[in-house]
Structures are given as C-alpha cells and as structure tokens.
Amino acid sequence: xxxxxGYTGHKPAQEIVIESLKKLEYRGYDSSGIATKExxxxxxxxxxxISNMESELPESDSTTAIAHTRWATHGIPSDANAHPHSDxxxxxxxVHNGTIDNYLSIRESLESEGYKFLSESxxxxxxxxxxxxxxxxxxxxxxxxxxxxxxxxxIAVIHxxxxxxxxxxxxxxxxxxxxGSSENYVASDIYxxxxxxxxxxxxxxxxxxxxxxxxxxxxxxxxxxxxxNIETVEKYTExxxxxxxxxxxxxxxxxxxxxLQDSGTELLSDSKxxxxxLNWKIGSMSIVACGTSYHAGxxxxxxxxxxxxxxxxxxxxxxxxxxAPVQGVGGLLSSRPLVILISQSGETADTLAAARAAKQQGCxxxxxxxxxGSRITREVDGVILTKSGQEIGVAATKTFxxxxxxxxxxxxxxxxxxxxxxxxxxxxxxxxFRKIPSTITQVLNHCESIKxxxxxxxxxxxxxxxxxxxxxxxxxxxxxxxxxxxxxxxEGYPAGELKHGPxxxxxxxxxxxxxxxxxxxxxxxxxxxxxxxxxxxxxxxVCQKGDQHVPKISDYYFELPEVDPILSPFPIAAFxxxxxxxxxxxxxxxxxxxxxxxxxxxxx
Amino acid sequence: xxAIILTAxxxxxxxxxxxxxxxxxxxLGNRPxxxxxxxxxxxxGIREINMVVGYGKNSxxxxxxxxxxxxxxxxxxxxxxxxxxxxxxxxxxxxIKDDFILIPGDNYVSTxxxxxxxxxxxxxxxxxxxxxxSKWGEIELEKGTPKITxxxxxxxxxxxxxxxxxxxxxxxEQLFKAGGHHIGEALQKLVSKVRFEVVESEYWHNIVYPWDxxxxxxxxxxxxxxxxxxxxxxxxIIKGDVSIGRGTVIRSGSYLTGPISIGESCDIGPNTVIxxxxxxxxNVMISSFSEISDSIIMQDCNIGSYSSLKGTVIGNGSxxxxxxxxxxxxxDILYFDETFSVSDRGAMVGDNCKIGSRAILQGGxxxxxxxxxxxxxxxxxxxxxxNI
Numbered sequence: 001x002x003x004x005x006g007y008t009g010h011k012p013a014q015e016i017v018i019e020s021l022k023k024l025e026y027r028g029y030d031s032s033g034i035a036t037k038e039x040x041x042x043x044x045x046x047x048x049x050i051s052n053m054e055s056e057l058p059e060s061d062s063t064t065a066i067a068h069t070r071w072a073t074h075g076i077p078s079d080a081n082a083h084p085h086s087d088x089x090x091x092x093x094x095v096h097n098g099t100i101d102n103y104l105s106i107r108e109s110l111e112s113e114g115y116k117f118l119s120e121s122x123x124x125x126x127x128x129x130x131x132x133x134x135x136x137x138x139x140x141x142x143x144x145x146x147x148x149x150x151x152x153x154x155i156a157v158i159h160x161x162x163x164x165x166x167x168x169x170x171x172x173x174x175x176x177x178x179x180g181s182s183e184n185y186v187a188s189d190i191y192x193x194x195x196x197x198x199x200x201x202x203x204x205x206x207x208x209x210x211x212x213x214x215x216x217x218x219x220x221x222x223x224x225x226x227x228x229n230i231e232t233v234e235k236y237t238e239x240x241x242x243x244x245x246x247x248x249x250x251x252x253x254x255x256x257x258x259x260l261q262d263s264g265t266e267l268l269s270d271s272k273x274x275x276x277x278l279n280w281k282i283g284s285m286s287i288v289a290c291g292t293s294y295h296a297g298x299x300x301x302x303x304x305x306x307x308x309x310x311x312x313x314x315x316x317x318x319x320x321x322x323x324a325p326v327q328g329v330g331g332l333l334s335s336r337p338l339v340i341l342i343s344q345s346g347e348t349a350d351t352l353a354a355a356r357a358a359k360q361q362g363c364x365x366x367x368x369x370x371x372x373g374s375r376i377t378r379e380v381d382g383v384i385l386t387k388s389g390q391e392i393g394v395a396a397t398k399t400f401x402x403x404x405x406x407x408x409x410x411x412x413x414x415x416x417x418x419x420x421x422x423x424x425x426x427x428x429x430x431x432x433f434r435k436i437p438s439t440i441t442q443v444l445n446h447c448e449s450i451k452x453x454x455x456x457x458x459x460x461x462x463x464x465x466x467x468x469x470x471x472x473x474x475x476x477x478x479x480x481x482x483x484x485x486x487x488x489x490x491e492g493y494p495a496g497e498l499k500h501g502p503x504x505x506x507x508x509x510x511x512x513x514x515x516x517x518x519x520x521x522x523x524x525x526x527x528x529x530x531x532x533x534x535x536x537x538x539x540x541x542v543c544q545k546g547d548q549h550v551p552k553i554s555d556y557y558f559e560l561p562e563v564d565p566i567l568s569p570f571p572i573a574a575f576x577x578x579x580x581x582x583x584x585x586x587x588x589x590x591x592x593x594x595x596x597x598x599x600x601x602x603x604x
Numbered sequence: 605x606x607a608i609i610l611t612a613x614x615x616x617x618x619x620x621x622x623x624x625x626x627x628x629x630x631x632l633g634n635r636p637x638x639x640x641x642x643x644x645x646x647x648x649g650i651r652e653i654n655m656v657v658g659y660g661k662n663s664x665x666x667x668x669x670x671x672x673x674x675x676x677x678x679x680x681x682x683x684x685x686x687x688x689x690x691x692x693x694x695x696x697x698x699x700i701k702d703d704f705i706l707i708p709g710d711n712y713v714s715t716x717x718x719x720x721x722x723x724x725x726x727x728x729x730x731x732x733x734x735x736x737x738s739k740w741g742e743i744e745l746e747k748g749t750p751k752i753t754x755x756x757x758x759x760x761x762x763x764x765x766x767x768x769x770x771x772x773x774x775x776x777e778q779l780f781k782a783g784g785h786h787i788g789e790a791l792q793k794l795v796s797k798v799r800f801e802v803v804e805s806e807y808w809h810n811i812v813y814p815w816d817x818x819x820x821x822x823x824x825x826x827x828x829x830x831x832x833x834x835x836x837x838x839x840x841i842i843k844g845d846v847s848i849g850r851g852t853v854i855r856s857g858s859y860l861t862g863p864i865s866i867g868e869s870c871d872i873g874p875n876t877v878i879x880x881x882x883x884x885x886x887n888v889m890i891s892s893f894s895e896i897s898d899s900i901i902m903q904d905c906n907i908g909s910y911s912s913l914k915g916t917v918i919g920n921g922s923x924x925x926x927x928x929x930x931x932x933x934x935x936d937i938l939y940f941d942e943t944f945s946v947s948d949r950g951a952m953v954g955d956n957c958k959i960g961s962r963a964i965l966q967g968g969x970x971x972x973x974x975x976x977x978x979x980x981x982x983x984x985x986x987x988x989x990x991n992i
Contacts, residue, residue, distance in 0.1 A: 241670035244657070244680030254666045261886060265868045269834075269851035431906070434869060434887035438904045438921050444662065445624040 002083070002097040003027035004175075005192050006066040006156045006166040009183020009213045013065035014057065020185070020192040021067045022050055026392060027097075027188060028071025028598040031082035035093030036062035037163050043093055045082035049593070063213070064164050066156045066186075068095035071598040074103070075120030085124045087131035088116065091160045094130065096123035097188060098153035098173045106148060125149070130157060138167045139210050139219055146171075146206065146221065152349070156186050169208045174347050174375055177201040177209055177216060179230055184211040189347070190233055190373065191390055199230050202373065233373060247591045249393035249485070253577050254444055257437035259398040260570075262387040263405055264433055273413040276366060276382040282338050282414065285312045286363075288320045288354045289342035292396040292480060293368075293403055297342050298473035299569050300407035306470075306566070307415035317341070317350035321357045339363040340410070344391065344399040346374025355379055368406045370399050384410065393592045395485050397577050400477065404569060405436065436570050442561035443574040450578045453556055456538055457583045460509050463488055464502065464537075465576075466495040467515035468525050474515055474569050478576035485591050486584035495521075495528040506535040513579070514541045515572055516550045519565035529553055542575055544568070605722055607645045608696035611638060611709030612658030612683040617812055617940060620919060620954025620973045625660040627811055628709035629667065631902060633824030634847070634865040634883045636667060637712055637811060640827060642674050644715030645705065648722045651676045656696040658683040689767075689786045693776060700773050706787070708767040712820050714806040715827060721770045721803050728801045729791075730768035732808025733761060735819075740765040740788035740810075743802060750802050752792040765791070766808050769800070813939065814952040814970055817917050821900050822881045825863035834866075840873070844880065855892075867903065891926065898932075899950070908961060915967070916950035918957075925961030925979065933967035951983075 003024025007013045014036055021032065032053045033045025038060065046053035050069060068083035075081040084093040100106070103122035106129065111117065115128045126145065133144040138159050152172040158165065168175060168186045178185030178193030178200060185193045186209070190200055201216065203209050207226065208219040218228045245251035266272065285304065287297035294316055301312040315323065339358040343351040346369040355376060358365050365380040370388050377383045386402035412429045415421040421429070457463060463482060467475035476492035483490045493502060495514065506512070512532050516525050526549060533539050533553060541554040544563070551557045560571045584591050615627030622630070628638035645653060653671060657664050657680055664680075671678030681695045693706055705721055713732060721728045729750060731743050741752040743763045752765060767787055771779065775798060782793040809820050828845045834852035836842070844862025848854065852866055855873030864878055867886035872878070876890050879897030884890075888901050891909035899916040901907065907918075908926030915932040918924065934947035951965035954973040959965070963977045966984035977983050 241672070243669035243671075243678070244655075244661070244665035251665070251669075254662050258666065261868065265849075265851035268869060431889065435904055435921070437887075441624075447662070 002071055002095075003069040003188045003192070004066070004095050004097050004154055004156050004186065005188070006064075006095075006158075006168065006186040006211075007183065008064040008164045008166050008211055009180065010063055011183065012061055013063050014060040016196070017065045017067040018050065018054055018057075019195070020187060021069055023192045023195075024069055024188055025050055025593070026394065026598065028069055029593055030070045030072045030077035031079070032067070032069040033082045033084050033095075034065055034067040035084040035086075035095075035158060036060045036065045037158060037160065038062060041086065041090055041093050041158065041160050043084050043086055043090070045079060045084065047077050047079050047082065064158060064166065066093060066095050066158055066166060068097075073099055074122040080119040081121045083121075083123060085119065085121065085127045087127040089131070092127050092131050092134070092157065094123065094127045094155060094157050096126055096153055096155050098171070099151045100125060100149050100153065101151040102149065103151075122151075126155060126157075134159070136161075138162055138165060139208055140223065142167050142169060142208055143219070143221060143223055146208075154188065165210060165212050167208065167210050169206065170203060171205050172349070172352070175203055175209075177203060177211065179216065182213050184213065184216055186211060189345075189371070194233070198233050200233050200373070201228050201230055202378070203228070231373065246585075247393065247581070249395055249397060249577075249581055249591050252391055252393050252397045253574065253581065255389065256398045256401050256574060257441045257444070259386075259388040259402050260405055260437045260440065262389075263402040264436070266385070266387050267406065267409045268430060268433065272384070273409060276384070278338065278364075278366075278382075278414060279417060280336060281418070282310055282336075285310055285338045285340065286320070286358070287312060287314045287340045287342065287407075288317050288351065288358070289314075290317050290348055290350050292400050292477060293342035293344060293351075295473045295477040295480070296400055296403035296407060297340070298476070299404050299470060300340070300411065302470040302473075303408055303566065304411040304414065307411045308418050308420055310414065310418070315354075317348065317354040320354045321350070337363045339365050340368065340407070341365060341376060341380065342368045342403055342407075343376055344370045344396060344403075346371045346376040348376075352376055352379065366410075368403055370402070394594055394597050395481055395580070395591070400573060401440070401570060404573070405433070408567075409433070432564065432567060436567065439561050439563050439567070439571050440574050443571045444578070446558075447578055450558065450575060451582045453540060453558070453579060454582045454586050456511050456540060456556065457482075457486075457488065457579075458586050460511055461489060462505065462510050463490040464498070464506070464510060464512045464532075465490060465492040465515075466498060466512060466528065466532075467492075468495045468521040468528075469519060470566065470569060471515040471517060471572060474572050474576065475513075477573065478513060478515075478580070481576055481580035482583060484594050484597065485580055486587050486589055487594075488583065488587075495525050498528065499531060503531065503535060506532055506537040508536045508538070511538040511540060513576075514539060514554070516541050516543045516547070517560075517565040517568045517572075518544050518547065526550070526553065542572055605650050606652045606654065606700055606704040607650050607707060607718075608654045608656065608693060608700070608704055609638065609641060609645075609707045609709050610656045610689055610692045610696065611664060612656050612661075612692050613686055613689075613710075614659040615710060615811075618814060618817075619970070621814065621817065621917070622660070623955065623973055625663040626657075626709065629660065629663045630811070630817065631883065631885060632712070632817065632821045632900070633828055633863075634867055634885060635824070635829070637820070637824075638664065638668070638709050640712060640715060640824065641707055641709060642668065642671075642676070642678075644713070644718045645707070646674055646676045647715055648718035650705070650718070650722070653678045654681055654696045654699065655679070656681045656683050656692045658686055658692075690780055690784070690790055693787065694780050697773065697776050700776070703770065703772045704776070705768065705770045706776075708787070710811050711766055711768060712807075712809040712811065712823055713766060713768065714808075717768070717803065717805040721768075724770065724801045724803060726801060727772070727775060727798055728770040728803050730766045730805050731763045731802050732766045732805040734764040734808070734810075735761075738764045738810055739786065740767040741792060745802065750795055750800055752788065752795055754788075754792070763804075764808075766805060766810070813944070814917065815944075815946045815949045815968075817900060817952070818898060818915055818949055821883055822898070825865065825881055825883065828863045828865055834870075837874075849886065885920070898948070902955075914950045915948050916965075917952045919953055919955035919973065921955055922953055922957040922959070924959045925963065927962045928959055928965070929963075930965040931967060935968050937968045937970070939970070
C-alpha cells in the first residue's frame with residue numbers, strides 16, 4: 001500500500017519523480033525515498049511526508065530515478081524501513097508496493113547464506129534476491145525472483161550497471177507506464193504522470209516491463225517479448241492545488257455541485273445506463289464496498305428497495321469475499337444476481353477481491369468508480385464512471401455524492417425496467433436529479449451557520465449521530481467523517497437503536513446529531529429525540545425547511561433547503577462534511593492526511 | 605507583468621443576484637463576468653493573477669481553482685472587512701514584483717483591452733464610453749494629458765475611466781497614500797504627477813443595477829464561446845452563433861437565432877423560439893410554444909409552455925408557469941430610493957421564485973429571491989420578496 005514512480009529520459013529525473021510522487025501521497029505518507037544513478041546508486045530516504053525528504057535532498061543530475069511513498073504494513077514508519085531498499089553492495093535499488101507473504105522464510109534462508117538485513121520491512125528480501133540472481137540481465141534476475149516470492153506487489157528496480165533502465169512488474173497492485181518522447185515513466189497510477197504524458201500502457205499481472213528513454217519492452221514469464229497497447233487517456237484539467245482553500249477537503253466539498261453536475265450530465269445523456277444491458281428480471285442484488293463507499297451503498301439499498309422491490313444486501317468488501325455464497329449473492333433462488341461494487345479509486349484491494357469472488361459465483365458485476373482505466377473497470381461486466389475529478393483529501397466527500405447519484409440513477413433505471421416506474425415519473429425523477437447540485441450549493445452558502453455549531457463538539461470525548469431509514473447510513477457517514485479527521489470518537493446509530501444499549505453512554509458531554517426529515521419515520525424519530533434529550537444530551541438536529549416541531553425539541557438546529565425526503569441524503573451529506581471539517585479545523589488536526597490512513601487501500 | 609483582480613465587494617445594488625456571490629460571478633453569456641476578465645488577461649500574455657476575494661469567496665475559488673484550467677496561476681488574497689478598493693489593492697499587491705494591471709471585477713470590457721495596455725511601455729489608463737455617470741470619473745484630455753473629473757453628471761457617451769489601470773509597484777503605493785474613497789479619487793490626485801497613456805476599450809459596461817444584466821448579457825454574447833454538444837432533433841433551425849452544452853436536447857420544430865448560449869442538461873422545445881441575445885444556464889427546461897428573447901435564464905429554471913419572456917432575467921431555480929408573459933416597456937422605477945428610467949427591460953426575477961400560470965409581469969418590475977406570484981396575477985411593483 002504505497003506509491004511508486006520512476007523516470008528515465010533526458011531531463012534531470014529527481015525533480016520529475018518528486019513532483020509525480022506528490023500526486024501519489026494519497027497512497028501513504030509514513031515515509032518516502034528516492035534512488036538516483038550517480039557514480040553509483042544513491043538512495044535518499046526519510047520518515048514522514050515527502051516534504052521531509054525533499055528538504056534535505058542533495059542535488060542530482062541523474063536522468064533516471066525511482067521513488068516511493070510508504071504506508072506502513074510490515075515494520076514501523078522509520079528511515080530504515082523506508083524505500084528504496086538496496087543490497088549489500090548498494091548496486092541496486094528497489095521500490096515495492098504490496099506485501100510479500102513468504103518473506104520470513106526467504107529472509108531466513110538468505111540470512112543463513114550470509115546476507116545482512118538492515119530493516120524490518122518485507123520488501124528488503126527483493127533487492128537481495130534480485131542481486132543474487134543477477135548475471136548481467138535485470139529482467140532475467142527479476143523473473144527468477146518472481147518464482148520465489150508470493151504475495152501482491154508492484155516492484156520497480158534500477159541497477160548501477162544499467163544507468164538508464166527501469167524494470168518493473170506487478171501482481172494485483174497497480175502499475176502504469178507513461179509513454180513520452182525520448183523519456184518514459186512508471187507509476188502507481190495515471191495521475192502521477194498525466195502532467196507529462198497522456199499515452200498510457202496498462203501492463204497485466206506478471207508481465208515484466210523494461211523501460212529506457214527510447215524503448216519499452218514487455219516480457220511474459222517465459223521472457224518472450226509480447227505486444228502491448230498504448231491508450232490515450234483524457235487529460236484532467238484540475239490540478240492538485242488548493243486554489244485558495246485552506247485544505248483540499250474544503251475545496252472538494254465546495255466542488256460538489258460541479259462534480260454532481262458533470263456526473264449527472266454524463267449519466268442522463270447517451271443512455272449510459274441502458275448500455276449496461278440490465279434487462280433481465282433481477283431477483284436479488286448485492287452492493288459491496290468499503291468505508292464511505294459502503295455508506296453510499298447502504299443509501300442505495302433503501303432507494304433501490306423502495307423503487308424496485310428487489311431485495312438488496314449490502315456488505316463490506318472484506319466480509320463479502322469470505323462469506324458463504326448464499327449470503328454473498330443474496331439468495332439461492334435468484335437467477336443471475338447483480339453485484340454492484342463501489343470503489344472511488346478502482347484499486348481497493350478488498351473490493352477487487354470481492355469482484356473476483358462475485359464473478360466466480362456467476363454474478364453480473366457492475367462497478368461504480370471515479371478513475372477511468374483503473375483496475376476494477378477492467379475486471380467487471382459493466383462500469384458506471386462518476387466524474388468527480390481527482391479527490392486528494394483522504395476523507396471522501398465529492399466522490400460520496402457522485403456515488404450516491406449514480407446509485408439513485410441506477411435505481412430509477414431498474415425501476416423503469418421492472419415496470420415500477422412509468423414515463424411521467426421518470427421525467428419527474430430526472431428533473432429532481434437536476435436540482436441536486438443547486439440544493440448542495442444552498443447548503444454550502446450557509447457554511448457560516450454550520451461553523452457556529454463547532455463549540456458544541458470540540459470538548460466532547462464522544463459524539464452520536466442518529467437517523468432513520470434512508471438517513472441511517474448518513475448517520476454512519478457523519479460519524480465516520482468526524483472520527484477520521486477530528487479524532488473525536490463518534491458512532492452512527494439508527495435512531496431507534498439507542499434505547500437498546502448506547503443510551504447508557506449519553507449525558508451532558510455527549511452531543512447527539514439527529515437527522516430528522518419528514519418521511520414516514522418522522523413521528524418515531526421525534527420520540528427518539530425526546531428520549532435522548534431526557535438524558536441531558538445536547539441535541540443538534542438537521543431538519544427540513546419549515547419544520548415547526550423539531551426546532552422546539554432541539555438545542556440547536558440546521559434547516560435544509562427545500563428537498564424531497566428521498567433526496568435528503570445529498571444536502572445532509574454536505575452538512576455533515578462541513579460540520580466535521582470545521583470541528584477538525586478548530587482542533588487543528590491534519591485534515592487532508594489523517595494519521596495512519598491513506599486514500600486508497602490496496603492491501604486486504 | 606502581473607494582474608490584480610478585485611472581487612471582494614458585495615454589489616448590494618444588484619439585490620437578489622448577489623445574495624451568495626460577488627457581482628463578478630453573475631453569469632452573462634453563461635460565464636461569470638470574471639471569466640471574461642481572466643481570459644482577457646491571460647490572452648494578453650499575463651500568467652500570474654492575484655485575486656482579492658471576500659464576499660462570496662467560495663463561489664470564486666471553486667470556479668477558478670488554481671487557475672491552471674485558465675492557463676495561469678491564480679493566488680487568492682482575503683479582504684475580510686470591505687473597506688474599499690484601495691485597501692483591496694494593497695492586500696492584492698503582496699508578491700507583486702513590478703508592473704501590474706489593476707482590475708475591479710465588475711467591469712465588462714473588450715478582451716483585447718488588456719493586450720493593448722500591456723503594449724504601452726509606461727503607466728496606462730483604460731477608458732471606455734459610458735452609458736451613464738460612472739463613479740470612477742470622467743477623463744478629459746488636456747494637451748494629451750489626462751485629467752479625471754467628477755463634476756459632470758451628464759455623462760452619456762463621454763469618455764470615462766473604467767477603473768482599470770496599469771501601474772508599477774511604487775505607483776501602487778503612491779496611489780494608496782493619495783487616499784480617497786476609491787481608485788478613481790486617488791488617481792485624480794496622482795494623475796498630475798505621472799504621465800499616463802489613455803487606452804480605449806472598444807466597449808465597456810459597468811454592472812451596477814439589475815437592468816445592467818440585460819445589456820451586459822448582450823455584450824458578453826459577443827465573446828460567445830462556440831461549442832455544440834447535446835442532441836439536436838430533426839427540423840430544428842439554428843442561425844448565427846449558438847452554443848449548446850453537453851446533455852442538452854433541442855426538440856423538433858424549435859427556432860434559434862444567435863447569439864445564444866445554452867448550458868448543460870437542458871431540455872428545450874418542441875416548437876420553442878429563442879431569439880438573439882439569450883443565455884440559458886444548466887438544467888433549464890423550456891416547454892413548447894414559448895418565446896424567449898434578449899434574456900438571461902439562469903440555471904435550474906423551469907419555463908412553462910406558451911410563455912413569452914423578453915428583456916428578462918430569471919434567477920437560479922425559479923419556475924415560470926405556462927402562459928406567463930414579461931414584456932418590456934419604458935418607465936420610471938424606484939430603486940433604493942432613487943428613480944431610474946429603464947427601457948426595453950422585462951421583469952427581473954431573483955433566485956427560487958415561483959411565478960404562477962397566466963401571470964403578467966410588467967416591464968421593469970423586480971422580484972427579489974423566493975418571491976411568489978400567484979396564478980393569473982398582474983405584477984408591476986418595483987420590489988417584492990424577503991430582502992426588501
């Protein structure tokens with residue numbers, strides 16, 4: 001779970017790889033390092049974010065370099081455990097993303113052969129193995145190494161005897177090759193190289209790639225040359241700068257109306273959903289995702305079940321994969337079950353594994369994903385691409401919105417297919433969809449009144465978020481946002497469940513955020529709020545415009561713009577994001593890079 | 605050369621349309637006024653822009669980002685208290701190295717103006733023909749030396765200072781020391797000491813009042829960006845410069861005469877007539893047999909069938925029932941305790957208004973945000989709604 005870049009060409013490589021590496025910081029920022037080819041291989045690495053390493057970096061005119069940013073799996077974040085790793089004679093430098101499952105046994109046997117290890121990292125076996133097998137050809141040495149190791153990995157290697165050559169390989173973790181003129185790149189994703197080139201090669205698992213400034217060769221495991229396709233990807237005009245905002249997260253929250261507009265336009269035009277070919281009688285559905293995407297999936301369950309009466313089960317990817325098939329596909333009786341996988345990056349290891357499990361069980365798989373060309377889009381039967389643009393903040397915001405939008409659209413489409421919605425109703429839905437961006441804008445315009453709620457949270461040790469029905473997932477999402485960026489413990493609960501346990505924890509210093517929209521659960525929710533209020537917990541509610549009742553029983557309240565209850569998750573999500581952001585801001589935490597986290601998690 | 609764009613002010617005299625954004629973010633020709641300024645500045649070769657934001661800053665920052673999609677680098681500076689254009693200029697002068705162009709962000713000028721100013725070697729003023737008295741002052745040339753005066757109220761057709769000037773860092777400091785209510789007054793004091801060259805903008809519009817939006821829109825559509833996406837059904841006639849955004853459908857039998865700019869995901873027609881100088885934002889639905897000319901329909905609006913809208917502004921998220929009309933007349937209206945004569949203007953409708961079917965909006969009537977006009981009502985007042 002790390003980021004890798006490499007460059008070989010005619011320009012000073014150090015600047016280019018550091019610039020590219022910064023685009024990969026979302027993949028981890030525990031430590032970073034760079035290897036360049038001076039007289040010998042020179043490795044420079046440092047604990048902490050990339051800026052720590054960059055500030056002390058000596059000058060280099062090497063035209064070949066590889067670099068790495070780490071999210072610790074084996075061994076604590078430290079200088080020694082940082083990549084690149086090298087062998088005894090420093091003839092080689094290796095960067096690695098992933099895990100080597102059998103590294104302990106390899107390490108023991110290498111140690112018995114006299115090799116001296118310097119770190120606790122599993123990756124360190126790689127340089128020793130490659131250097132042991134090296135006899136003049138780096139591709140051959142890497143190939144032999146592949147026979148010894150098990151696990152998931154992307155590896156990039158440079159060697160002192162091959163000054164302008166980078167050799168790389170992947171197995172289950174991402175690797176892309178950027179094709180330039182008299183210069184070439186390797187990287188963990190396209191964003192790292194898009195500034196320099198839009199010509200991309202996506203190598204398959206266990207294909208060894210050798211790049212030099214003038215050539216790209218792809219080998220299979222028999223070391224015979226194979227053909228590859230160069231694809232041209234759309235250029236992202238948005239660049240990863242904060243544009244006046246204090247944090248990426250805030251910038252991304254304010255970009256939501258545009259993200260929804262762009263994604264919505266894409267969804268509604270050119271019959272994107274019709275082309276998915278979901279025209280059989282779907283008996284059951286599963287939605288599979290992790291983290292915030294999981295919450296988007298839960299919202300989807302309520303929407304789709306309400307619109308189509310198709311039973312929907314929602315699972316965490318890491319659980320779905322190992323579940324008995326009956327649970328995974330939502331019932332044995334159903335024919336060709338539909339499985340929806342949601343992953344912002346399209347590289348989430350848990351979700352990818354779940355996608356494969358679902359396919360194996362004969363399910364039809366659809367991915368909702370924000371990164372074109374990403375791994376998951378290549379493995380499933382159909383793809384719905386959201387157009388949020390790149391999201392840098394580790395806490396997902398705009399991608400959550402567009403994921404929900406995609407699921408709503410899918411729900412409406414399935415409802416139409418199954419006959420539960422007819423043409424005029426579809427028209428009505430479409431016009432409601434069009435209003436979502438402006439509804440969000442109206443919430444964002446009231447950011448000052450959300451900021452005013454902050455003092456009620458900053459001193460609490462624990463916060464509860466409650467909601468019912470379609471807004472129960474929003475309670476979960478609100479709690480997740482708050483805990484991941486402000487480090488205040490927070491829990492999301494269905495409003496009716498507090499009385500079965502958590503009520504014991506409520507008191508003056510545990511504020512409750514209650515989501516109260518006027519749907520069929522409204523009256524029950526009111527009595528739930530009364531119960532919590534009776535335990536002296538400060539009640540902060542989100543209610544609909546014109547609600548006469550809820551403000552009276554709340555200590556503080558936020559009024560949503562006019563919105564139908566079924567679409568209320570959109571403005572409510574914007575409210576919860578801003579609330580978490582301002583609380584974290586007040587506490588002075590690292591909002592864009594919360595401790596111990598990374599944006600896309602490519603280990604299981 | 606760098607540029608400073610001042611867009612911190614509220615623009616209160618525009619009422620509803622600046623409820624959540626500064627004046628410069630009001631869409632004319634489907635783009636904010638600031639977009640024309642930034643594009644013009646970039647076209648002149650300037651790559652570094654300091655933007656001073658304050659009121660409604662998020663709308664500006666979300667639109668322009670770091671400037672990379674506009675081909676420049678934009679740095680933001682915050683004016684928390686709105687104490688005037690001179691203070692704003694000083695805030696924006698951080699990081700200014702030498703020469704810069706100073707631009708108040710509510711001016712619409714021809715985009716070539718900036719290039720013409722860059723080409724002048726010394727300090728320069730941008731002038732324009734005013735259609736009414738301007739706060740920036742009138743420019744009189746005395747033996748080639750410009751003089752700024754404020755005493756002539758009969759300004760129609762005369763040469764005025766647009767508020768846009770090119771100076772260097774040192775002169776910026778002098779300008780600030782000279783003091784006054786705004787840049788125009790400070791410049792009046794400085795202009796005798798420094799030799800300014802006067803550069804003329806081909807056209808100029810200073811957006812101050814709601815009825816300026818219509819004339820601003822006419823001008824802005826001169827710079828209509830031409831793009832044609834979406835779906836155009838059979839038997840649609842399109843003449844002149846018509847831009848159509850992604851996901852938009854123009855249904856059969858519609859007749860469009862440019863310049864027109866239509867945003868994304870709109871649904872127009874069948875049998876709808878859109879005449880020249882019309883801007884339509886994203887997600888707008890216009891039903892059949894309606895006729896729209898010389899108007900701005902902002903995003904998320906819904907216009908019923910058989911409606912006739914001329915010289916009209918409809919704010920974000922408003923709906924207009926079927927058989928509603930807004931027809932221009934010439935009349936005097938009372939606005940902020942002043943009387944103005946407006947001509948060829950229909951209704952000026954704020955955000956999220958609801959206009960019932962068969963409503964008649966008399967020319968020059970103004971509706972503030974969230975106002976409602978009932979079915980079949982006749983409306984001719986100057987104000988209505990929550991703001992006033």
